[in-house]
Each structure stands twice: as C-alpha cells, then as structure tokens.
Amino acid sequence: MSGTHQGFARGWFVVAFSDELAPLGVMPLRYFDQALVLFRTEAGEARILDAHCPHLGAHLGVGGKVSGDAIVCPFHAWRFNGEGRCTEVPYAKKIPPGAVIKAWPTVERNGLIFVFHDRQKGPPDWEIPLLPEHGDPAWMPWSGKRLDIRTQPREIVENVADKGHFPVVHGTHVDHFENVYEGHTATQITRGIAHPKGGGQDPFSLTATYHGPAYQITHMDGVLKSRLLLAHTPIDAEHLHLRFAVMLAVFGDPDRTQKFASMYIQNLQVGFEEDIAIWENKQWRDRPVLCEGDGPIAKLRKWYRQFYPDSEEAKS
Ligand code: FES
Ligand SMILES: [Fe+2]
Structure with a gap:
C-alpha cells in the first residue's frame, strides 16, 4: 500500500x-x-x-x-x-x-x-485561487460532508485520469474525456451521460481542476449550475479525510434550492461510496499493466510527483 x-x-x-x-x-x-x-x-x-x-x-x-x-x-x-x-x-x-x-x-x-x-518546511509558492461564487447572493453556501476512508491520497487523485472506471463503477457513459496538466494544476474535462440509481439519464459536462495535490474544484454549467469541492487530507499513511461539497446557483426560492442541494450531496455520497469500496480493498500498483483506452494514468502520476520534491521518484 x-x-x-x-x-x-x-x-x-x-x-x-x-x-x-x-x-x-x-x-x-x-x-x-x-x-x-x-x-x-x-x-x-x-x-x-x-x-x-x-x-x-x-x-x-x-x-x-x-x-x-x-x-x-x-x-x-x-x-x-x-x-x-x-x-x-x-x-x-x-x-x-x-x-x-x-x-x-x-x-x-x-x-x-x-x-x-511541506516536509522541508518551505513557504507556499502558489495560492488557492478565489472562487467568486462563494459569498455571492446568487449562489447557495456549501453543503458538504466529510468521510473517513482507509486509503492513500494517490488513489483519490488517480480518478482524474481513470477514464475506464466511470461506466463500471459509476454507471456513467463517457463521450469525451480529456486531461490538461499545467504546472501545479490538473484538469479533467468530461462530457457524458450519467445513469442515476433512481433511473433516467442526465447529460453532463464538467471541468474539474486540482489546484495542487489535494484540492479540486469542479464547474458544471448545464441546466443547473454547480460548483463541487473535493478535497482529501491524509491522517496517516493509510487513512484520510475526504471532504466534498456542492454549491448551487439559486433557482426559484432558496428553500427549494437547499432541498435540492441535500439531494445532490446524497447522490454524490453514493458515488463516492462506489469508489470507496474499491479504494479500501485494492492494492496500489507502482507498475500497473495498462492498455489502450485507459486514461492518461502515467501522465497523471508524473504530474503528481512534483509534490514529492524530495523523493527518489521525483528525481528519476
Ligand atoms: S503551559 Fe505547561 S504544558 Fe503548556
Ligand atoms: Fe470515481
């Protein structure tokens, strides 16, 4: 592990x-x-x-x-x-x-x-960007949750590149999948159709950006505008806190939007529970056997190594 x-x-x-x-x-x-x-x-x-x-x-x-x-x-x-x-x-x-x-x-x-x-106790050399929707009256505040998971951060981050797990784990059909790695940011651009557990079909289009190793903001701008937070923080080598939250643009009256936000966060939690069952029981593979059609997992790992500046791997 x-x-x-x-x-x-x-x-x-x-x-x-x-x-x-x-x-x-x-x-x-x-x-x-x-x-x-x-x-x-x-x-x-x-x-x-x-x-x-x-x-x-x-x-x-x-x-x-x-x-x-x-x-x-x-x-x-x-x-x-x-x-x-x-x-x-x-x-x-x-x-x-x-x-x-x-x-x-x-x-x-x-x-x-x-x-x-920072293990080497250096000062921060980049900042968390401001999310202008936070505090804007046209937007609801965060509705969020925290989960305690037995896994390591790399498993969470690897979701950015793991195209192949969406249909299998989440029942999501992916039409377009793209990653952009730039400095300390990694962005996943996805378009597809979700098949929620309750039935029906939801076309979606999202842009999810990691700012550094552990904080991701997703923009979804369909019929419903939303911002999603996904952040993990290691407790020790084998446990972490996963925080996720949703912010919705106010539609109709705030009470209705709030009810909707609660449903939304419930659905997100169901999605994470699907991932968690895999994460808590899998083995980490330093050298996975990959194939054509897998997402850019090697690229993602190379990007992530920058956050371990003193490890042997980062130097190689
Ligand atoms: S002041 Fe004595 S232990 Fe903190
Ligand atoms: Fe996932």
Missing part, C-alpha cells in the same frame, strides 16, 4: 469547513501523522500550530482557550500567538527562548480552512 513515495505531498490541504471553527473556537486536528491545533483568534483569523506545548507537553487543542491573538495552554496557562511564539508565562518574568511551537501556514478562503504542508 505504501509504494515508494515518502511521507506526504507538499501543498495546500483543507483541514475544516470555515463554519466548523466558531469565533474563538479551538479544534484538535490529526493530519500528516501529527497532532495539530486549529484556533480562531479574536480578530477572526484561523491559525494552526503543532499541538503539544513545549513546556510539559499538554495538547493545546484539548482544553486550550483563545485570548486575543493567542491560545492559552490548559496546563500552566502559557500563551502562544499565531506565529507559535510564547508571549506570556503567567508566573515568570522571563520567557524561556525555547518556548516556541511550529506554526503552519494557514489560509481561510472560499469557506474553507487550508494548511500548507
């Missing part, structure tokens, strides 16, 4: 929907096989730090409280700001120089909170 990639990809990963983190909220996170804490400062900014206090090791996300721009440790009340610097020890005049926690680059955008992961 592990293949030859080392560690986790470099790039932006979704760690929460914005509305999960209340004003002054604190959330313990476990991603990249590490304990982290996410909190919202009084100014409303989302911040992520390593979870364990440099003092005696308490978890800041379990009982820690936000005060001003800082999180206060639940054990002896040392304060750490969003840059991970200790700004106060309530019972000492001098703050020890080692009282520092690693701060992770954090951005809140498009109704989502992102963290930048």
